[in-house]
Amino acid sequence: MRNFDVEKYLSEGAAAYGKRSDIEAMADTLTKRGYQNIVVIGIGGTWAEWAPVVQVMRHYTDLPIYLENAAELCIRTDKRFLTKESLVITASASGDTKEILAAVKMCKEMGIEVAGFTKHTETLLAKELDHIVANPCGDCEGSYLMFFLLGLRLLFQRGEFPNYIKFADQMAGLYQNLLRIREEFEPKAAAIAKSYAKEPYSIFVGSGTLWGETFLFSMCILEEMQWVRTKSVTSADFFHGTLELVEKDVPVFLFKGEDEYRELDERVERFCREFTEKLTVIDTKDYILEGIDDEFRVICSPMILTSLVTERLAAHYELTTGHSLKFRRYYRQFEY
Amino acid sequence: MRNFDVEKYLSEGAAAYGKRSDIEAMADTLTKRGYQNIVVIGIGGTWAEWAPVVQVMRHYTDLPIYLENAAELCIRTDKRFLTKESLVITASASGDTKEILAAVKMCKEMGIEVAGFTKHTETLLAKELDHIVANPCGDCEGSYLMFFLLGLRLLFQRGEFPNYIKFADQMAGLYQNLLRIREEFEPKAAAIAKSYAKEPYSIFVGSGTLWGETFLFSMCILEEMQWVRTKSVTSADFFHGTLELVEKDVPVFLFKGEDEYRELDERVERFCREFTEKLTVIDTKDYILEGIDDEFRVICSPMILTSLVTERLAAHYELTTGHSLKFRRYYRQFEY
Numbered sequence: 001m002r003n004f005d006v007e008k009y010l011s012e013g014a015a016a017y018g019k020r021s022d023i024e025a026m027a028d029t030l031t032k033r034g035y036q037n038i039v040v041i042g043i044g045g046t047w048a049e050w051a052p053v054v055q056v057m058r059h060y061t062d063l064p065i066y067l068e069n070a071a072e073l074c075i076r077t078d079k080r081f082l083t084k085e086s087l088v089i090t091a092s093a094s095g096d097t098k099e100i101l102a103a104v105k106m107c108k109e110m111g112i113e114v115a116g117f118t119k120h121t122e123t124l125l126a127k128e129l130d131h132i133v134a135n136p137c138g139d140c141e142g143s144y145l146m147f148f149l150l151g152l153r154l155l156f157q158r159g160e161f162p163n164y165i166k167f168a169d170q171m172a173g174l175y176q177n178l179l180r181i182r183e184e185f186e187p188k189a190a191a192i193a194k195s196y197a198k199e200p201y202s203i204f205v206g207s208g209t210l211w212g213e214t215f216l217f218s219m220c221i222l223e224e225m226q227w228v229r230t231k232s233v234t235s236a237d238f239f240h241g242t243l244e245l246v247e248k249d250v251p252v253f254l255f256k257g258e259d260e261y262r263e264l265d266e267r268v269e270r271f272c273r274e275f276t277e278k279l280t281v282i283d284t285k286d287y288i289l290e291g292i293d294d295e296f297r298v299i300c301s302p303m304i305l306t307s308l309v310t311e312r313l314a315a316h317y318e319l320t321t322g323h324s325l326k327f328r329r330y331y332r333q334f335e336y
Numbered sequence: 337m338r339n340f341d342v343e344k345y346l347s348e349g350a351a352a353y354g355k356r357s358d359i360e361a362m363a364d365t366l367t368k369r370g371y372q373n374i375v376v377i378g379i380g381g382t383w384a385e386w387a388p389v390v391q392v393m394r395h396y397t398d399l400p401i402y403l404e405n406a407a408e409l410c411i412r413t414d415k416r417f418l419t420k421e422s423l424v425i426t427a428s429a430s431g432d433t434k435e436i437l438a439a440v441k442m443c444k445e446m447g448i449e450v451a452g453f454t455k456h457t458e459t460l461l462a463k464e465l466d467h468i469v470a471n472p473c474g475d476c477e478g479s480y481l482m483f484f485l486l487g488l489r490l491l492f493q494r495g496e497f498p499n500y501i502k503f504a505d506q507m508a509g510l511y512q513n514l515l516r517i518r519e520e521f522e523p524k525a526a527a528i529a530k531s532y533a534k535e536p537y538s539i540f541v542g543s544g545t546l547w548g549e550t551f552l553f554s555m556c557i558l559e560e561m562q563w564v565r566t567k568s569v570t571s572a573d574f575f576h577g578t579l580e581l582v583e584k585d586v587p588v589f590l591f592k593g594e595d596e597y598r599e600l601d602e603r604v605e606r607f608c609r610e611f612t613e614k615l616t617v618i619d620t621k622d623y624i625l626e627g628i629d630d631e632f633r634v635i636c637s638p639m640i641l642t643s644l645v646t647e648r649l650a651a652h653y654e655l656t657t658g659h660s661l662k663f664r665r666y667y668r669q670f671e672y
Contacts (some may be wrong), residue, residue, distance in 0.1 A: 044576025062416055071572035076598045080398055200566050219577035230535050236407035240380025241555035243666050260411045271672045330579050336607045
């Protein structure tokens with residue numbers, strides 16, 4: 001695979017999974033301390049990575065869980081739910097995301113503890129956190145894995161996700177699966193990028209557990225790292241405006257998921273099959289997860305999708321556009 | 337003003353405002369009946385119109401208020417908050433929005449009463465509703481006005497919006513204000529449309545109370561009615577990807593609001609002033625509201641914005657593109 005170091009990938013995967021006991025210890029400490037609700041703080045890509053975790057957690061628990069945009073939370077600080085009784089969780093791989101830092105500092109000033117993930121224990125964020133787990137690689141699938149381990153361990157301790165141990169045990173085989181899935185997808189990634197990377201505009205559609213990754217790939221990868229113009233829209237909203245833009249030469253990417261919302265994706269697929277010749281459907285269901293029970297597939301679906309698009313498809317976009325994924329003209333280049 | 341009938345406008349405005357006592361009676365009946373939470377159901381443009389109403393209500397009350405997408409609610413019906421103790425509210429001007437009808441029917445099957453707005457008492461939706469107020473014109477500002485009257489009257493009866501009577505009294509002068517504001521904006525609308533209506537791609541940015549209208553104008557007007565390619569993004573998220581697409585010839589529309597989030601808009605403005613020559617800032621603060629207290633300006637801000645863009649700017653886009661606002665190739669043209 002182009003620009004892909006298998007050995008490094010598997011060793012970073014082992015490192016991410018190796019944080020399991022740290023994550024469980026953190027979850028158990030937080031459980032012991034007690035909490036009335038959970039407030040998750042993210043922005044941009046981190047918000048998008050937490051989105052499916054919060055969505056899945058809400059499926060299993062009655063507990064109020066708030067997924068907040070860091071910048072907005074700093075402005076309208078809702079003291080009705082953000083209290084000392086909250087379990088506040090965040091993440092920033094770099095540890096210096098401005099809005100996350102500001103939100104965490106605000107919580108600290110309110111006397112509220114914050115737990116989170118960051119690259120290592122010396123980042124700016126690490127210095128603010130009360131409970132910390134290092135996220136050594138910071139890629140999306142590692143983040144999903146670690147965030148899910150935390151969220152589902154918390155629910156396990158509440159008696160709401162009794163299969164946690166089985167789930168976490170099976171995640172030992174996650175990276176081998178995601179490696180094989182990448183290899184299966186590789187020729188498709190090359191073909192899709194060749195066809196669409198230079199298109200002036202593309203529509204991205206997804207729903208439910210895959211919405212976060214749909215939003216992330218479109219905004220944080222293609223817009224930010226490839227300067228590709230995109231529109232991302234949920235499968236439900238697609239039919240309330242965006243559909244009118246579809247014509248035979250307009251590229252539409254549909255990320256089909258495996259949760260209850262799949263029927264909304266199927267409706268988009270039926271429509272688009274008829275009205276564009278440039279439809280790309282990426283269906284996580286097409287990819288086998290060996291050694292992982294079906295009941296955990298929805299949880300793994302954003303990890304599959306991120307491996308396919310945010311990692312492999314992006315690499316092939318880069319090859320086709322010649323635009324380095326590492327280059328930014330504005331983002332984090334100066335104060336704004 | 338092009339394609340604008342002043343007399344018809346004022347008489348429709350009077351008809352919308354004339355529903356005040358019906359709306360208050362409905363709110364008071366619902367208050368008497370009692371409720372544990374409020375569940376607002378919308379989709380597409382209706383979801384977007386409810387968004388600022390819910391946002392403002394949340395500012396004044398502790399009561400849990402859920403703003404739900406009708407299609408998604410039908411799939412993952414959360415019986416933890418959607419119960420017989422809920423006050424369920426919806427709207428569909430046409431009265432035949434598929435997803436709204438399905439969601440309302442589902443509520444009825446669960447034994448839950450639904451209140452709502454629709455064109456007249458004979459629409460398909462009207463037949464399902466337990467409490468109904470006719471929304472004779474169905475335009476956005478009329479919807480905002482009626483939705484706010486309902487929401488704030490409910491809060492008034494809870495003692496949480498004591499200035500309701502003053503607010504509702506002052507709304508008698510709303511349409512005269514919105515007419516004058518339109519006239520002031522008219523030459524700008526013509527110039528903006530001339531400059532940008534044929535652009536291949538435009539970015540729309542807004543926040544807080546104006547986010548719903550930003551999303552609506554971009555998706556339900558420009559995409560649906562003009563086949564213009566857009567990206568809408570919140571002022572907070574703008575800095576997490578979309579900013580990289582800005583260059584001197586990329587049109588960015590910033591809808592600046594008057595709530596706490598204004599500083600996020602100002603950050604976008606500072607950035608865009610530097611990096612695009614095609615920045616359009618529409619600031620509701622630039623428009624005087626005669627006879628309306630400052631404390632109600634935030635509530636009126638989406639009504640101002642919708643008058644300016646969804647109504648006037650759209651009319652000038654139509655003139656420039658030659659593409660009728662009434663024409664659809666897919667939306668509601670056949671089953672999909």
